[in-house]
Every structure is written in C-alpha cells, then in structure tokens.
Amino acid sequence: MTAALYLLRSGVSVAFVEKLSPGGQVLMTAEIENYPGFPKGIQGWELADLFAAHLERYPHDKYNDAVTAFEPAPGANRVRVGDEWITGKAVVVCSGARYKKLGLPDEDRLIGKGISYCALCDGNFFRGQKVGVVGGGNSALEESLYLAKLVANLRLIHRRDEFRGCKCYQEKVQSAPNIDIEYSSVVRKLHGDNALTGVTLADVKTGEERFLPLDGLFIFIGFEPVGDFLPDGIDKDPQGFVITDTEMRTSLPGVFAAGDIRSKSCRQVTTAVGDGATAATAAFTYLEQLDA
Amino acid sequence: MAVQITDANFEANVLKSSLPVLIDFWAPWCGPCRAMGPVIDELAAEYDGKVLIAKMNVDENPATPSKYGIRAIPTLILFKGGEVVEQITGAVSKSSIKDMIAQKALG
Numbered sequence: 243m244t245a246a247l248y249l250l251r252s253g254v255s256v257a258f259v260e261k262l263s264p265g266g267q268v269l270m271t272a273e274i275e276n277y278p279g280f281p282k283g284i285q286g287w288e289l290a291d292l293f294a295a296h297l298e299r300y301p302h303d304k305y306n307d308a309v310t311a312f313e314p315a316p317g318a319n320r321v322r323v324g325d326e327w328i329t330g331k332a333v334v335v336c337s338g339a340r341y342k343k344l345g346l347p348d349e350d351r352l353i354g355k356g357i358s359y360c361a362l363c364d365g366n367f368f369r370g371q372k373v374g375v376v377g378g379g380n381s382a383l384e385e386s387l388y389l390a391k392l393v394a395n396l397r398l399i400h401r402r403d404e405f406r407g408c409k410c411y412q413e414k415v416q417s418a419p420n421i422d423i424e425y426s427s428v429v430r431k432l433h434g435d436n437a438l439t440g441v442t443l444a445d446v447k448t449g450e451e452r453f454l455p456l457d458g459l460f461i462f463i464g465f466e467p468v469g470d471f472l473p474d475g476i477d478k479d480p481q482g483f484v485i486t487d488t489e490m491r492t493s494l495p496g497v498f499a500a501g502d503i504r505s506k507s508c509r510q511v512t513t514a515v516g517d518g519a520t521a522a523t524a525a526f527t528y529l530e531q532l533d534a
Numbered sequence: 535m536a537v538q539i540t541d542a543n544f545e546a547n548v549l550k551s552s553l554p555v556l557i558d559f560w561a562p563w564c565g566p567c568r569a570m571g572p573v574i575d576e577l578a579a580e581y582d583g584k585v586l587i588a589k590m591n592v593d594e595n596p597a598t599p600s601k602y603g604i605r606a607i608p609t610l611i612l613f614k615g616g617e618v619v620e621q622i623t624g625a626v627s628k629s630s631i632k633d634m635i636a637q638k639a640l641g
Contacts, residue, residue, distance in 0.1 A: 306576065324629050354621075367605040
C-alpha cells in the first residue's frame with residue numbers, strides 16, 4: 243500500500259492487485275503496539291483500514307483477486323490476475339508471508355475442526371476447553387497469553403528446551419496458572435475424525451511418544467513467502483524469500499520487492515512501510531530512465 | 535451486498551431456499567473475515583438471482599455454527615437443497631470461490 247501511495251503521488255498510473263482486502267497479516271494481528279504515532283496501540287484492522295483509506299485518496303485501478311502468473315519482460319511485464327492479464331512497465335511485489343503448517347497428514351483435513359493458525363479468530367470456539375499451542379517464538383508466546391484468558395488449560399509445545407521469544411513474554415507464559423509447557427517436544431500425529439481429539443507428542447531427546455488429549459491445536463511455527471506466482475529467473479534465498487539490494491531492486495530489471503516477501507531479518511509493519519517507500523522511489527527512477 | 539442470515543431465519547432462507555446458498559460465517563473481531571468481506575459482497579452482486587450469497591455473524595447467532603461444527607472462521611459453507619455440498623475454512627481468493635460455485639452450485 244505504501245509503494246502504491248508513493249507511486250500515485252509521483253503521478254504514476256498504478257494497478258493495485260490485492261487477493262483479499264488490503265492489510266494482509268496486519269488484519270490478523272490483534273493489537274499493534276510498536277507502530278509510531280499510536281502510543282496507546284491500535285487494532286490491526288484499524289491500522290489496515292487507515293492505510294487503505296489513505297490510498298483511496300488517489301485514483302487507481304483495483305483488482306480484487308490472486309495473482310496466478312507473472313511473465314517478466316523489461317518495460318512490459320505481464321501479470322495474470324484471475325482471468326485477466328495486466329501489463330506494467332515496472333512491478334513492485336508486496337505479496338508478503340503466510341503461516342507455516344506442521345506438514346502432518348490430516349492437518350489440512352482438520353483445519354477448522356480443531357486445527358487453527360489464528361488465535362484471535364478461533365480462540366472463542368475453545369472457551370473453557372483444553373488446547374495446545376505449537377511454537378516458541380514471539381507469535382507462539384503472544385498468542386498463548388491471549389488464548390490462556392479464554393481456555394481452561396493450555397499446553398505450549400516447543401521443540402527446544404528454551405524459548406526464542408522476547409523475555410517479557412517468556413516470564414508471563416511461565417507464570418500463567420493455566421499454561422503448562424512441554425519443552426523438547428514435537429507433535430508427531432494428529433488424532434480425530436470429524437474433530438481433533440488429541441495429538442501424539444514425541445520427546446525429541448528420548449524419542450518417547452505419548453497421547454495428549456486436546457480440543458484444539460494452534461500452530462505458530464513461523465512464516466513462509468507467498469510467492470507461488472514468482473517467475474523462475476528471480477533470485478530467492480533458500481527459504482524462497484526474494485533477494486533485493488538496498489533500493490529493493492530484485493535480480494530482474496524493473497521488478498522490485500517490498501515487505502515480508504523480501505529476504506530480511508526484521509519483518510514488521512514499520513519495515514514493510516519503509517521498504518514500500520524505497521521500492522516506489524527506485525521504481526519511479528527506473529520508469530524515468532526507461533522513458534528517457 | 536450479501537444477505538444477513540440469522541439463527542431465526544436460517545431454516546426458511548437457507549435450508550428451504552430454491553437457490554443454492556453460500557454462507558460466510560464471520561465475526562467483527564476476526565481479521566481474515568474482514569479480509570473476505572469485500573469479496574463476498576462482490577460475489578453477491580455477480581451471482582444475483584443464481585446463488586444466494588449470505589453472511590452469518592457467529593457472535594450474534596451461535597446456534598447454527600454450533601450445529602455445523604464450525605470451530606474456525608471465516609468458514610464458507612455451500613448449501614444446495616438444504617444439504618451441505620462444500621465447506622472451505624480460512625480466507626481464500628475470489629477465483630477459488632468462483633471455481634467452487636461453478637463446480638458445486640451451478641454444475
């Protein structure tokens with residue numbers, strides 16, 4: 243959204259392609275407390291709506307569907323959105339990241355039947371019940387603290403014997419009366435026909451397995467790039483995130499990347515906004531040179 | 535705009551509907567549901583007279599989601615002749631919903 247905003251303000255004609263509604267992962271975040279200008283914090287959807295309203299001030303073409311193909315060509319890139327092809331002299335890829343799955347058999351089948359990747363969305367369905375949370379980073383700890391207010395008991399399942407997440411969350415999780423931590427444990431198997439009934443936990447040190455009855459399992463084990471449509475020629479890191487230089491230029495001329503889709507270490511709303519502005523400026527310079 | 539369905543009118547408007555009905559189960563505090571909102575409203579206009587595209591707020595209407603075992607939102611359920619013919623959980627693109635409607639509702 244920032245890249246589009248900067249390009250529109252520079253007088254460039256922009257086709258804005260969004261699979262769902264503007265905001266992406268910001269919409270899945272309950273409270274954003276580290277975006278400057280909002281000292282009391284702001285709800286993720288409120289911030290996303292404000293970004294979208296800001297962009298709305300500048301007329302542009304909107305496409306509300308997923309990108310299914312991308313054929314790069316200097317000065318005439320083609321992007322397929324739904325059934326339609328759009329041609330652009332430059333492309334800024336801001337497709338972001340999505341949650342990772344455990345990759346277990348039955349995981350897809352049990353989504354919405356006990357398996358969830360969004361505590362804010364689905365926590366209410368597990369009020370007073372017993373749930374598991376998988377993960378050990380900030381998301382897992384933060385979401386556990388949110389869920390612990392709703393559920394009767396929460397088992398936090400982490401494959402290491404210490405957490406990676408911020409100390410402030412670790413202390414809260416460790417002192418919460420209804421959170422029990424299963425260190426050095428991984429989920430080996432999911433059980434349940436029409437609804438999740440429990441999981442098989444394995445101790446990573448001893449290999450010992452045991453059944454843990456659960457009504458729900460929330461999975462927060464990190465993110466992967468949304469880049470199924472990316473062309474073969476674009477340089478990516480081993481995880482599939484797009485490699486750029488400091489001006490957000492990718493390995494393809496006229497193709498830029500900004501936000502969580504980029505290969506980088508800090509994925510925040512603040513850094514995505516900065517990337518967007520940088521990418522737009524580089525794209526504008528590219529367009530000027532192309533037309534010179 | 536998509537039609538709002540409630541626990542009270544579910545039987546009359548969905549189970550006894552002569553058209554196939556696609557219901558988006560959502561809640562105001564759910565980010566991915568908000569992400570789906572504009573797509574659902576666009577579909578409501580595109581399928582006017584062919585498929586009834588509707589929304590149900592799970593906070594205000596707990597009975598129907600519970601009856602259909604919904605434990606995650608957004609969930610889309612397609613009903614045809616009062617029966618569930620397809621269910622999708624999580625936010626999905628407009629194209630994938632249109633494919634599902636073409637195959638299961640109009641096919």
